Amino acid sequence: AQKVTQAQTEISVVEKEDVTLDCVYETRDTTYYLFWYKQPPSGELVFLIRRNSFDEQNEISGRYSWNFQKSTSSFNFTITASQVVDSAVYFCALSDLPNAGGTSYGKLTFGQGTILTVHP
Amino acid sequence: NAGVTQTPKFQVLKTGQSMTLQCAQDMNHNSMYWYRQDPGMGLRLIYYSASEGTTDKGEVPNGYNVSRLNKREFSLRLESAAPSQTSVYFCASSEVSSGRFGDTQYFGPGTRLTVL
Numbered sequence: 429a430q431k432v433t434q435a436q437t438e439i440s441v442v443e444k445e446d447v448t449l450d451c452v453y454e455t456r457d458t459t460y461y462l463f464w465y466k467q468p469p470s471g472e473l474v475f476l477i478r479r480n481s482f483d484e485q486n487e488i489s490g491r492y493s494w495n496f497q498k499s500t501s502s503f504n505f506t507i508t509a510s511q512v513v514d515s516a517v518y519f520c521a522l523s524d525l526p527n528a529g530g531t532s533y534g535k536l537t538f539g540q541g542t543i544l545t546v547h548p
Numbered sequence: 549n550a551g552v553t554q555t556p557k558f559q560v561l562k563t564g565q566s567m568t569l570q571c572a573q574d575m576n577h578n579s580m581y582w583y584r585q586d587p588g589m590g591l592r593l594i595y596y597s598a599s600e601g602t603t604d605k606g607e608v609p610n611g612y613n614v615s616r617l618n619k620r621e622f623s624l625r626l627e628s629a630a631p632s633q634t635s636v637y638f639c640a641s642s643e644v645s646s647g648r649f650g651d652t653q654y655f656g657p658g659t660r661l662t663v664l
Binding site: 432437463465471472473475478519521534535536538539540541 | 579581583588589590591592593596606636638640642644651652653654655656657658660
């Protein structure tokens with residue numbers, strides 16, 4: 429069975445600090461996709477990034493960066509120079525694979541989420 | 549494009565009452581999903597529909613039924629609500645179709661349901 433663990437339940441930082449959110453996953457599949465979503469206080473889920481298991485290149489997008497390491501089954505997310513608007517719950521998720529019949533549905537397994545609070 | 553829309557935004561039910569949560573997407577996606585979010589547990593899949601006309605159980609299907617009315621709409625029904633079904637419900641859709649996986653899921657704004 430697939431599993432995603434976000435060991436950090438809550439993180440509190442002061443504005444302009446860097447913060448890293450950890451994500452560790454378990455899967456027996458050799459091919460899979462990983463995602464990060466943000467859930468701000470307003471409650472909606474906002475897609476941040478998708479990464480497939482073939483591509484271990486790190487990615488940077490503005491103040492956000494992601495470090496994917498297949499060897500340690502980790503997909504960590506770093507926010508540089510955090511801002512109050514970054515305060516949210518962040519979820520890491522792992523995709524499902526096609527079943528034996530070849531049909532696919534792409535359902536996600538989510539981690540428990542990390543509550544990030546950035547103080548001014 | 550409105551993306552994924554859900555109605556209602558809030559609902560309070562008494563134990564034993566029934567209701568249907570509505571979801572619609574305008575992105576021409578094949579797959580649709582219903583999740584529930586409980587504190588400290590992330591999102592858990594209730595039901596999904598890989599394509600129009602098909603539905604399958606997810607991780608926590610007990611107490612729920614679904615209908616994929618057409619390609620756009622996917623409804624979730626609680627036949628006899630219980631306090632354990634108090635949760636936030638999210639609908640999602642993705643382009644993924646048979647033989648593919650890994651497409652991004654886009655979520656609706658959620659429905660906050662309280663069962664007394």
